[in-house]
Amino acid sequence: MNRSSDQYGEFYQRDRSVHPPAYAPDYKTSILRSPKNALISLQNSLSEITGPVFRQDELGPLDNDLILNYAKDGLPIGERIIVHGFVRDENGRPVKNSLVEVWQANAGGRYRHKKDQYLAPIDPNFGGCGRVLTDDNGYYFFRTIKPGPYPWRNRVNDWRPAHIHFSLSGDGFAQRLITQMYFEGDPLIATCPIVRSINNEEAVRTLIAPLDRNAFVQLDSMAYRFDIVLRGRRATLFENRIQGAK
């Protein structure tokens, strides 16, 4: 493969103003799980600018189809939706071959997880996880059931807005990101302590996927569009060239 046109510089310094702080006391679990010391800033070396490379043949043909990938004797219950979008870096370039992994509750807000005790029932035909690699344009899509909101132990009446968890590998270990996608119009977003751990309205807005009517499948599925941005790389200028790196 000829990658001579690609640059593998170090990543831009992470702009922490778009991210939640480690300590966000309204999200109570973060109180004991947040470091008190400052992070030590590290100029990137090969250890940060490289990362795992995944291959298409490691994934199964139904891995991005949550409607079918756990169907046992019928289809899962709930609203059929497509979720799709582009993964780009801060320079606006596509992030190719990024592993995108998703997990979610079923239509009733229940996870297929041995630690989830919520009384809404498990759906026998829904696993709630999927994965896909982005293509050369950074594009990904999967098909699923719209998850339901669910109550959780924080304050007595806290309910999570409907959401899908996203994990992205990127192309370098320092790009690794986990986030959550929310749905346009959900009134629970505004009061969720996990959403509000992000102290930046614009950053919150980018986590809310709008309906994408152009991608609906007639008489079958609605669609939501969720674009994701991972960290961008510097051009390898002057003394910023990393030893041993292209």
Next chain:
Amino acid sequence: MMVNQFNYLKETASQTAGPYVHIGLAPHAAGFDIFENNFSNVLTTPATRGERIRIEGRVIDGSGTPLRDVLLEIWQANVDGRYNHPADTQDKPLDDSFRGWGRACSDFESGLYTFETIKPGAVEGRHGRTMAPHINLWIVARGINIGLNTRIYFSDEAEANAKDPVLNLIEWEVRRKTLIAQREERDGDVVYRFDVRIQGDNETVFFDV
């Protein structure tokens, strides 16, 4: 005054991985099988070159309690100190049987995590300063709002560690030891113990990478 605008995009905000991260990233640990091929905490195959090691430990919160719902990933060079990624052009052999990446969940009862891997070689660092052998570690869980990055170094590499450019960035010498995994031998197996303290006494050093 109006100036030209840069058009960089902003990174998407992080959100906690939550209590059910296992469903997405390690469904078997959540209690069900769905994918044919699963990513795991075993990085080696019989063909992999290098000294077999196990890394094990706990991730401990600010009250001293081990996290029992944490997910960890490691990324490391091969035995010759080369990463299996196109950006690494060091003149060293690749090992096709070693991706260098693995994922582990802590045990739901004990909180113990383990990785089965090889000890990596030293990698060239910035300005030609060789880095001591190390493994890059990334930690997510419920209550962790953005993944924590740190490094695992090895107790039997004292000389290399003393010269390591990253360890030497840590102004407080007493904190450097939080990144050193302790080597033990158990029934002929090499085990490195690496506990992570997220908060409190002997808090582990985390990096803004």
